[in-house]
Amino acid sequence: MKNKEDLDNQASRYVGRLEEYLESLDSLSDFNDRGYDSIIKDIEYIESQLKEEFNVDSKIRTAETYINKQMNKIGEKFDFEEDYKPINLKFSLLNFDLYYKTDDDEKVYLRSMGSGANWLYSHLSLFLALHRYFCKIGDKSVIPPILFIDQPTQVYFPANIEDNSNKFDAKELVKKRGKPENLDADMKSVKNIFEQLVQFCTDTKDLTGIEPQIIITDHADGLTLDNVTFDDLVVARWRNRGFIHPxxxxxxxxxxxxxxxxxxxxxxxxxxxxxxxxxxx
Known part of the structure; x- marks a missing residue:
């Protein structure tokens, strides 16, 4: 662009386009002002109907209480940083906010929760709690209890680390990451992720009579788990073949x-x- 024409001319042209766009917005403002009050009244009327006729507020509070209780119960088993133990996550069904609540009632949102591990475990705890709620209400749920998770171990083995070997080699990957001293701790956390997901499915079936399905794509492989044989969980390996095969x-x-x-x-x-x-x- 610099070689094509003078930068001042380019700036002037884009400023002109921006002004033209802003003027087009001004032309719509009268219409928006006329319809705004009517829309607000419609919303207030609908909300009042939901509260009075369907008791929505009470149902939301009941569901939210159950989800938050399950979320923290599940989260206790993940490897959150010590600063966030004991787990006290909160999720709002009204605005979908997810945050950690301190002893001083301060809200710590995900963006301020530090490491990627805290982010991962916060999301896993929430998603699992939601699916347990779907199973709990059974036929009343319009959402099937099927959860797809793509590469949850990226926190420990980032996707930007090249992994073209025929087999998963955790030692080599942490070496490429530049933190070989973290191997034992990282592998312990990775194994725990899979063990807790398996345990969640079993516990949910015991509690609700419905067993959720969790589908995971990941390059972690050959793990030695305590409560299940890893190979029994593997549907297909794609390291040496494509998704469509043959x-x-x-x-x-x-x-x-x-x-x-x-x-x-x-x-x-x-x-x-x-x-x-x-x-x-």
Whole structure:
């Protein structure tokens, strides 16, 4: 841009475009002012109906109390920093605020909670508590208890660290990260994440009769867990293959081919490949 024309000319042109845009907003202000009072009245009327006829406030408080209680119960088992123990997280169903409440009733929001680990565990605690509530209310919930989590171990093995090896090597990754002395503590926390997620599903089924499903994509692998065999949790490994595997042969025309094999499914893809609960080796 600098080579194209004088910078002063460029600045003048953009200032002109900005002024034109602001003038267009002014032309809408009269319309907005006329409709504003009417909209506010509509909102107030709807809110009053919700409170009087459906007892929404009471239901929200009941749900919020349950979610906050479960969130802190779950959070106690994660590796929060010592400054945030004991866990006292709060979540508002009115504005979706999530914060830590101190003994002095001060609200500490996530942006001020320090390390990425605190962020991760705050979100995990909240999401799990929400899904436990969905299971608790059963058929009344319109949200299925299915939680997808992408790379929760990024806190300990950041995505910007290259990992092209055939197997997960935690020792090599922390070395690349420049903090090999943290290996034992990091691996302990990583293992605890998976163990608590498994335990959450079991406990929730015991409490509610419904077992939630948690789907995780991560490069952590081969972990030795206390309460479950890690390989039993793994649906598929993609280190040496793509998500779609095997790929169809080049030039394969699914429209012209007649699928007659009973093991074949739609568009020439084998049936067992469509079943994500029982994927091919």
């Amino acid at each position: 790929l169809p042969d080049e030039g394969y025309n699914v429209v012209e081919d007649n699928v007659v094999d009973e093991e074949q499914a739609v568009d020439g893809v084998k049936a067992e490949q469509l079943n994500l609960l029982d994927p091919p080796n």
